[in-house]
Amino acid sequence: MSNTIEVKVPDIGDFSEVEVIEVLVAPGDTVAAEQSLITVESDKASMEIPSSHAGVVKSVMVKVGDKVKQGSVIVQLEAADAKEAGAAKPQAAQPPARQAAAPAVPPAAAEPAEADTRPESGGKPVTVTVPDIGGATDVEVIEIMVAVGDTVAAEQSLITVESDKASMEVPSSHAGVVTAVKVKLGDKVNQGSDIIELRSTGAAPAKAEPAQAKPAAAEPAQRAEPAAAPAVAAASEPPEAAPSSGGAPLASTPPERHSPTEAFAETDVPLRNLPHASPSVRKFARELGVNLASVRGSGAKNRITQDDVRQFVKQALAAGPGPAATMTAEGGGLNVLAWPKVDFAKFGEVEAKPLSRIKKISGANLHRNWVMIPHVTNNDQADITELEALRQALNKENEKSGIKVTMLAFLIKAVVAALKKYPEFNASLDGDNLVYKHYYHIGFAADTPNGLVVPVIRDADKKGIFELAKETAELAKLARDGKLSPSQMQGGCFSISSLGGIGGTDFTPIINAPEVAILGVSRSTHAPVWNGKKFVPRLMLPLSLSYDHRVIDGAAAARFNAYLGALLADFRRIAL
Template identity: 75%
Template sequence: MSSTVEIKVPDIGDFDEVDVIEILVAVGDTIAAEQSLITVESDKASMEIPASQGGVVKTLKVKVGDKVAEGAVILEVEADEAAAAPAEPAPAAKAEAAPAAPAAAPEETTAPAAAAAPAPAPAPAAGASGRTSPTAAYAEAEVPLRNLPHASPSVRKFARELGVNLAQVTGSGAKNRITADDVRAYVKQALATGGASPVGSTLPGGEGFSVLGWPKVDFAKFGEIEARPLSRIKKISGANLHRNWVMIPHVTNNDVADITDLEALRQQLNAENKKAGIKVTMLAFLVKAVVAALKKFPDFNASLDGDNLVLKHYYHIGFAADTPNGLVVPVIRDADKKGVLEIATETSELAALARDGKLSPAQMQGGCFSISSLGGIGGTDFTPIINAPEVAILGVSRSSMQPVWDGKAFQPRLMLPLSLSYDHRVIDGAAAARFNAYLGGLLADFRRIIL
């Protein structure tokens, strides 16, 4: 004799709701008591929910992406005396037990089995409960139930937020464990190839990276709006920035430089050259200091070309110029051969051309390293996006007076925030920290430039 029994979520502790991240059984499976049915995940851990009752799975009430609470129905089983027994049969016994029940009354069970054939589709179960799942497509992924991707709960959650199917990600951790970096690498590779499968994928089907579509919103229904087309510069720079952010593994090192004495020198030079019409900005000193740092750390003056690192023996420094139509990056060529006054004059001229929209393509090409300065606006630090094919960029924020301990007392010093973004494929964290520290030392005592 058989009956239909609902299997529900048991006590899950202090959590009101948990996410369903894996379905371990399918409609038609014969399950035993204490067999794992689904895997759920909270913010802290994942756990498998076991069956309280054995039998044949008739309907699934949940799917991947659903949220469940204690008492929620997971599935319904058709239980009989053998399946209801608390003792779990051996694997061989379970294999023989599955056909044993219908064998007793073949004529009665054949028709219901045929009628139930289309039932495994998860959509009807979702519709019956009124739930929708943002990852419904992954509930039907052709992944062996006992060969699921090896990843921690936090990585699984991270992948779901990005819309990544972990079955398509190759793990680089111990025993092929998938890490967060593996997920990031998969996303970047997928975007770089226009959504195609990443190079080297061994999974069948060739399914590529999938994200939620860009939201379509009728903003006018909420209030008055104005549609303004992007400028040509923003369209071009936006596409480049997007590519650079996606393709380059950015890391940013933040430091500060004591520019108290350098600011005094800058003001002195401006006073001396006022009649000549030359205005020295902090950017001119930064360019010279960056050139000296690039000479000491040549990997920062390089570009990736496939498997080769191209080291450059020239020093063309770009700087971000703010214009009414967007940011452009003029380039000071051969900055190592120019003095501070000459660099100050050239940056002023290039910035004026940029504002007037008269920069030529040649004046924006060939850069080795870029500087983005927000000193005239504000901020404490930020993450500038690397200007490919360069491997690093320096961000500079507004300087401020701060108390600095000199070993005996606190002294007021003018401190300049430095934010160095670097390509982690080429530069490691220790090298970036040394570069920033060396640059800060040059700015603190500009006499070191001549050494």
């Protein structure tokens, strides 16, 4: 089979017998080079293994629960042509280099060997930084496992970080009492970034193990396993607690491995049952806004799967707004009928097409927002007769500039003025607190071939009409081309969804959480308006303002919409 390629597990930091926790492809699938095939997990990191070649999967050689190591065959591929198959051997060396960086845990675990060479005495302040993480940069902090006042042991995990391929825990290089936490969830960190400050209680116990770690810096998980077993056996918890820790980020696990039961007893570190899930499941949960700490895992060692996340979301949506937002996996909900299963093909010809990635993500977010937020919509109309005349005059005067002023630019400017007058619309709920923002970043819905996305105009209050028109046009083009970066869709305070170029009289736009309001704009039409003496034709623009009734009451929404209409009717009011 000259055109058959065996894709093998590359160099994964000398780990042995890592467990397959997800199989991401099936026979018949077409895969691209660098596409993830399986997810494996050691005791400190889960990572996805990519394909070294493109082709069609002939057979999958592993299953969930299998133990694999470097050189284990994952899949057999039918290469696109014999030339690609012939290139299998030299190319097989490339993924190992890539994956050597993915399980960034080995260097992290070995870091104490170097860190502990610094002289210190009891009570000395120490800053713990991110060690070598295999060349990965700007990895995101997805969990913080300690707080100010906690006592930590050397090798105890402090934070969990995640790249696009692996999540990993970063341990402490010293023992002591935490005096400051220097990172927060969502931060991007690199090698050398400060994690915590602590008051050292002495690092003598921590120095013994790193001495062994230095010649085998890439084997922390392998060395840890023998010590972990007595730790679990000696713990006062029932035996069932052992599987629940597995490879999960338990704050107590590293100190137990370092000094099985004594370290835990002496430092009194709290046992924190943090969620046990692979990087792809964590990403899936974040896209749906699910807190994995509330999800019960059904996989091996209580691992959380994508099906567990889906089931949790179904329960939360069925439970309705309010309490559902903090509902745990054990909670109940409304008794709703199951989604109907229908064989559509028996009624006629059908064609199934997968949803685009944008629609899958935005659909889940919209569903959550609709169910969790008590929406109310206020409908009003704005007389834009003079504003439309001004817009046309500006475009005629600036034909040569290439910038076309749209009604959206005027809407953004008017919305900013309204947000300044009614600041509760420029806020977000954070638990029992209402966070008022002193910046004005305005999002606008952009229609693309793959679905709606919401680019954000930053600091709209500092920009003029022409600058707003130019930036909205540029962002809309990037959206249509699929080139918007995540940063260009973040930080919005208020959103505008305009259907003016398509049609409709009014609609109920869905609030883009964590915002508390959104403006829907429909197509303007000429209508007879009574001016006190007679009916005259005026160009009227429908405004549909949806608002979060937990934050905004009906009277405030009516005032906001009326004020916005007044600004659009006489744009000179913007200067007041």
